[in-house]
Each structure stands twice: as structure tokens, then as C-alpha cells.
Amino acid sequence: MKTEHELDTLIAGLSTELKPSRDLWPELEPRLTEHKAVTANLVQLKTNRWLSVPFASAYVASAASVLLAVTLFWQPAAPIQPLVFNPQLVDAETAIVYSFEQAKAEQLASMKTVSPVYADWQQQLAQWQQAIDLVQLALKYNPNEALLLKQLRQLYAQQQNYLQKVVQSGLV
Structure with a gap:
């Protein structure tokens, strides 16, 4: 019990607000502007030739042909029986x-x-x-x-x- 009492008194002695010993803004400001510049460089996208219009239509056509083939040749595993109310x-x-x-x-x-x-x-x-x-x-x-x-x-x-x-x- 002695250690719990000592811990409670030490906690009560702490201040409720934490304040830094010096102003941190001058150190943070240059880092923030550098970070914005780096992200601006990363955001620039190069156009990819695989995503261009002629190839996009080829993707759509191939997907449609696969879907058509699956639809035409699909056979259920078991014959479907009508539902009978039991x-x-x-x-x-x-x-x-x-x-x-x-x-x-x-x-x-x-x-x-x-x-x-x-x-x-x-x-x-x-x-x-x-x-x-x-x-x-x-x-x-x-x-x-x-x-x-x-x-x-x-x-x-x-x-x-x-x-x-x-x-x-x-x-x-």
C-alpha cells in the first residue's frame, strides 16, 4: 500500500498542462514546405500507353467475350427442380x-x-x-x-x- 500511496502523491504533483521548453514552430515550418513539394512531384502521373483509348476498348472487348463464352457454355451442376412447399x-x-x-x-x-x-x-x-x-x-x-x-x-x-x-x- 505504501507504493500506491506514493504513486498517487507523485501523480497529484504533476502539472495538468504540458508545455514545451522552447518554440517548436521554426523547426517544423521548413519540414512542412519540403513535404508539400515532395508530394507534388509524386502526384504527377505519366500517361500509360496501356490505359489509352485503343487498348481500353480491347480490354472491354476481351472481357465481354469471356462473359459471353461463360454464359453460353454454363451448365448448372445439378438439374433445377421446382420448389415444392413442404x-x-x-x-x-x-x-x-x-x-x-x-x-x-x-x-x-x-x-x-x-x-x-x-x-x-x-x-x-x-x-x-x-x-x-x-x-x-x-x-x-x-x-x-x-x-x-x-x-x-x-x-x-x-x-x-x-x-x-x-x-x-x-x-x-
Whole structure:
């Protein structure tokens, strides 16, 4: 601790401004003017015959011919296959939504008549859709949250079961 205390007192004793003992400008001024003259000499460029107009057009022509040859004879390494949408490769939410929406569309397409017992079936579907939208909104903030995905799956399953009952009621 003694050395730290001594160091602190020595630092406190130093002056806050450093001033040179003599004027340094007379020594620096000639050096600066010499430096400007040297850089002026270096900046002067000689025209290069390789960069002249006739040779520049030859460079452009050769580059264009190489580009044309590459474009004409380019063959991709593997044949390009069309992109097929596979929701299982995207994420869990998309897979759930895709599979249940596809089943829902099939059920709605097979619906012919509806029993009077299920007269408000569209309102019921709208309520389920509202709940599904809220869970999907929560999944945007917490993607791949297991409980939210489970809840989304359950809501879609309930909606699908209800639709199945509505469709079957019209077939009886």
C-alpha cells in the first residue's frame, strides 16, 4: 500500500498542462514546405500507353467475350427442380396450420346441407378462428413455444371435430 500511496502523491504533483521548453514552430515550418513539394512531384502521373483509348476498348472487348463464352457454355451442376412447399420443413406452427386448414377446406367442400341444430355453425367457426388467431399472435412473440403449439393443435382439433359433426348432421 505504501507504493500506491506514493504513486498517487507523485501523480497529484504533476502539472495538468504540458508545455514545451522552447518554440517548436521554426523547426517544423521548413519540414512542412519540403513535404508539400515532395508530394507534388509524386502526384504527377505519366500517361500509360496501356490505359489509352485503343487498348481500353480491347480490354472491354476481351472481357465481354469471356462473359459471353461463360454464359453460353454454363451448365448448372445439378438439374433445377421446382420448389415444392413442404410445411414440415418450415416450422411447427406452419405444419399445424397447413394440415388443419387443408382438412378444414376438405370438410367445408363436402358440406351439402346443415341441420337446424347447427344453424349458427359459421359463428362458432368464427369464434374458434378468433382464438386460433390469438394463439398465432402469441406464437409470433414466442415461436416454437410447446404450450402454445399444443393449444393451437387443440383448437384446430376442436374446430375440426365440430365441422365433422356439422357435415354429418347434413348427411342424415
